[in-house]
Amino acid sequence: MYVNGAGVYDHLMGEAPYEEWLRWTKRYLEKEGITTPTIADIGCGTGTLMSMLIAEGYDVQGIDVSQEMLAIADEKIRANNGVSPRLRTQNMAALQLDEPVDVMIVYCDALNYLLEETEVVEAFHAFYQNLKAGGGLLFDIHSLYKMKQEFPYFSYGDGGENVALIWNSFPLEDMSNAVEHELTFFERQVNGHYLRYDECHQQRTFSISTYERWLQSAGFKDIEITADFEQKTPTATSERIFFTAKKAFHN
Missing domain, CATH: 2.20.25.110 (S-adenosyl-L-methionine-dependent methyltransferases)
Known part of the structure; x- marks a missing residue:
């Protein structure tokens, strides 16, 4: 969690692949035929990607554990998008939204900040409960490599x-x-x-198979696993692993 360094976080992330995360999200929406999605950006940080998603016309809310980061996100989105953003300070392992959303994104290895196995399991169950039936979860993690x-x-x-x-x-x-x-x-x-x-x-981080097992135990279906922003199977030297999973329409 960034506290003292929140104000210079954007400098640290100056070369972060925000455009790639945006394209990844849009590709999923187009594939699923979702034209007016509600999106929860978990671990939204200073709101750079959230601002880009709002600019696309999407209904987005941001969740982060750092109040300092969210304060910057609020200022940024008001300036860039001319709207008052919906932001909330929460730990993703105890996520509780006002209403379920169509899509939940957890990018920039935010999930890797959960150090205990139980926390990740709790987060997956919380994500599942806060998605609409048929909703999608998209996240990336650092690979074991x-x-x-x-x-x-x-x-x-x-x-x-x-x-x-x-x-x-x-x-x-x-x-x-x-x-x-x-x-x-x-x-x-x-x-x-x-x-x-x-x-x-x-x-x-944990093994790919471990994340997949935890997703299945939370109820997720149609789990797709790729690497490094490409539609390819992870290799032994892949660095960023992407997961896409869906909440079942019926339990």
Whole structure:
């Protein structure tokens, strides 16, 4: 959860594939013939994708555990879209919407912030309960390859004119397939000095078959699994795994 670093999150995500997530969502809607969807963006962050979805004419609400992120999302969407967004602070494992939605999206590996198996299971059950009959769940997660081979001892630095970032990742010793991201931001102030923010984030992933089993146990059907924004079967070196699942019309 971003707290101190929420204000510079968009800098960190400057090259994030938001257009790809948008296309992925639109492709699903077109495939299902849903023209006026209600969408819940779970882990919406600072609202960049939510703003893009609203611009497409969709009815979207945003859920995030960080009030700081949602405050930025509110300001962004009001400025970009000219509407007052529906935003709510909730943990996705205890999700409770006012009304079921047609589509639920959980992108940008937001689900990987749930570290315990029970939390993921609870989240899938909550997603199921908050979808309309026949509704779709779309989410992505870091692959085991990404978590085991790419993240451990990863180091990155970026120095801009107004914001600088140092990012280091380490494996969690007491938890399998999990890493800790140590983020340090330096943000330039009006007086020319820099304010430092430190964030510590932990993420964990599980095998594809485990996610599939948990989805099935929650009641989801028609589960499709692909990789890296492409309609292809995941390989041993795929980095981002995509799941699409549907709530049954009848239990």
